[in-house]
Amino acid sequence: MTCTRMCSSRLYLLSTRLMSTAAPRIVQAAAAGKPPNLLAASFTFEDPSAFRVKSLRELCRALLVFRFCSFPVLVNNCNKLMSAARSILGRRVFSSLMRSTVYAQFVAGENEKEISESMEKMSTLGLRPMLAVPIEEDLGESTGEKRYDENMDAMLECVRMSHSNAWSKDPMMQLKVTALLSPELCVKLTKVISKQAYELDLLVRAMDGEEVKFPSLEESEAAHFRCSLRRLNRIAEASVNKVRVLVDAEYTYMNPALSLVSMAMMKKFNKDGAWIWYTFQCYLKETRTLLLEAISRSREGGFCLGVKLVRGAYMDKERKLAAKEGRPDPVQDCWEDTNDNYNSLLEVLLRHIAEDPQGYRIIVATHNEESVRRAAEWVEELGIDKASGSVCFGQLLGMCDHVSLTLAKEGYAVYKSVPYGSVDDTLPYLVRRAQENQTVLKGIRKERDLLRKELHRRLMLRGR
Numbered sequence: 077m078t079c080t081r082m083c084s085s086r087l088y089l090l091s092t093r094l095m096s097t098a099a100p101r102i103v104q105a106a107a108a109g110k111p112p113n114l115l116a117a118s119f120t121f122e123d124p125s126a127f128r129v130k131s132l133r134e135l136c137r138a139l140l141v142f143r144f145c146s147f148p149v150l151v152n153n154c155n156k157l158m159s160a161a162r163s164i165l166g167r168r169v170f171s172s173l174m175r176s177t178v179y180a181q182f183v184a185g186e187n188e189k190e191i192s193e194s195m196e197k198m199s200t201l202g203l204r205p206m207l208a209v210p211i212e213e214d215l216g217e218s219t220g221e222k223r224y225d226e227n228m229d230a231m232l233e234c235v236r237m238s239h240s241n242a243w244s245k246d247p248m249m250q251l252k253v254t255a256l257l258s259p260e261l262c263v264k265l266t267k268v269i270s271k272q273a274y275e276l277d278l279l280v281r282a283m284d285g286e287e288v289k290f291p292s293l294e295e296s297e298a299a300h301f302r303c304s305l306r307r308l309n310r311i312a313e314a315s316v317n318k319v320r321v322l323v324d325a326e327y328t329y330m331n332p333a334l335s336l337v338s339m340a341m342m343k344k345f346n347k348d349g350a351w352i353w354y355t356f357q358c359y360l361k362e363t364r365t366l367l368l369e370a371i372s373r374s375r376e377g378g379f380c381l382g383v384k385l386v387r388g389a390y391m392d393k394e395r396k397l398a399a400k401e402g403r404p405d406p407v408q409d410c411w412e413d414t415n416d417n418y419n420s421l422l423e424v425l426l427r428h429i430a431e432d433p434q435g436y437r438i439i440v441a442t443h444n445e446e447s448v449r450r451a452a453e454w455v456e457e458l459g460i461d462k463a464s465g466s467v468c469f470g471q472l473l474g475m476c477d478h479v480s481l482t483l484a485k486e487g488y489a490v491y492k493s494v495p496y497g498s499v500d501d502t503l504p505y506l507v508r509r510a511q512e513n514q515t516v517l518k519g520i521r522k523e524r525d526l527l528r529k530e531l532h533r534r535l536m537l538r539g540r
């Protein structure tokens with residue numbers, strides 16, 4: 077609590093020192109010697125101070141990268157363009173070009189020293205870390221048990237790094253189950269449990285090391301499932317009371333399996349707080365039902381439900397696959413429907429939190445200003461304590477800093493999802509994220525305008 081106050085006042089000092097064109101209400105508050113305390117309804121997300129802490133080089137880089145990302149043809153053909161550039165420029169020059177542009181914009185660094193430098197900078201702005209190990213798999217990319225064990229070691233290292241540094245404040249990390257459990261088995265489990273549900277306790281017993289039998293799985297599949305559950309168990313054991321682990325949602329053909337293991341982990345580890353969370357994708361028509369089921373399951377099981385609420389990243393692929401297989405489209409018919417679903421599920425969760433702050437937690441993981449504004453308004457209206465951490469916000473590193481900073485200044489817990497690793501390891505991850513988030517990248521006009529304004533201001537100052 078003390079630290080939150082210190083961070084807010086440090087931010088306030090920083091912003092008043094840096095701001096010359098702040099919104100009138102902030103100027104009045106500053107003149108009265110009070111920290112700004114805007115009502116959520118009046119958040120404009122136009123605070124230029126988010127960009128004043130960036131160097132000239134960082135501003136130019138962000139503008140260049142966002143401009144590139146605003147052309148769908150470039151983003152869609154990223155892999156081909158990068159292969160061509162690699163063969164023309166050679167590996168070393170290509171790597172340093174990537175390092176100084178896309179990588180520097182969206183990745184925290186390669187080793188603990190570099191990551192710590194980025195995180196310290198973030199922490200002085202009042203933002204919190206949500207480290208993400210850039211490992212994931214899709215169908216046909218499965219690796220062996222040894223590789224999954226190595227992935228587990230990388231995740232355990234992520235747990236350690238997340239909580240053992242000065243910049244760690246109530247840290248979170250993202251976890252992709254498909255880095256530890258084969259996507260093929262996730263698909264099989266999804267089919268199996270659609271006919272015959274598995275009890276969460278069955279999975280909990282397997283996590284505890286019992287040689288349980290899983291109905292409808294072959295012995296080799298059951299053996300891999302048990303190993304994977306033990307890997308997940310080790311990560312959860314290492315993170316309880318230290319780091320909140322947020323399990324990502326992926327494709328509909330495997331999500332029921334990911335949800336099942338996440339709920340089992342919650343049942344085991346969320347007795348006294350939300351250490352394991354799962355993701356709900358509002359672009360799916362079924363998500364309302366799934367979320368309501370998860371709420372009653374957590375109530376019946378007596379554990380805390382941690383929810384990452386997102387719109388969803390895999391829309392194009394979901395639609396193409398459904399059309400190819402002649403299934404109904406699982407995705408909402410239009411962006412407005414996704415938006416309505418997002419806002420209404422947000423309200424459902426906030427009302428549950430207001431009633432039972434210990435029972436539920438949510439991270440509003442979106443770059444959408446309207447959803448963020450609504451969430452903050454509801455938090456105020458429902459009298460939810462901002463400092464309790466039961467409601468927090470999340471954006472990706474390198475994106476929408478003006479949204480993140482406004483929220484942090486107003487005392488909300490704000491996390492940046494932070495991938496890290498070598499250029500070679502993170503580029504495929506970044507390409508996938510860029511392709512999945514095209515609607516956002518095309519729409520970040522406001523961020524580019526704010527960056528341009530700041531660049532213009534700096535150049536004018538230099539010219540004087």
Ligand SMILES: Cc1cc2nc3c(=O)[nH]c(=O)nc-3n(C[C@H](O)[C@H](O)[C@H](O)COP(=O)(O)OP(=O)(O)OC[C@H]3O[C@@H](n4cnc5c(N)ncnc54)[C@H](O)[C@@H]3O)c2cc1C
Pocket residue numbers: 323324325326355357359384386387388389390391407408409410411412414441442443444470471472492493512513515516519
């Ligand atoms: C911290 C963090 C963690 C995340 N974790 C996950 C995760 O685990 N799994 C995951 O899938 N995604 C995840 N995402 C990505 C997220 O789902 C979105 O892709 C991304 O944030 C864009 O949505 P938005 O609300 O920020 O932006 P907005 O611009 O408001 O919305 C864009 C989104 O709306 C939806 N949409 C766009 N057009 C249509 C249409 N025609 N019909 C229906 N819907 C449409 C799509 O979901 C699209 O991504 C995460 C994002 C963040 C910030």
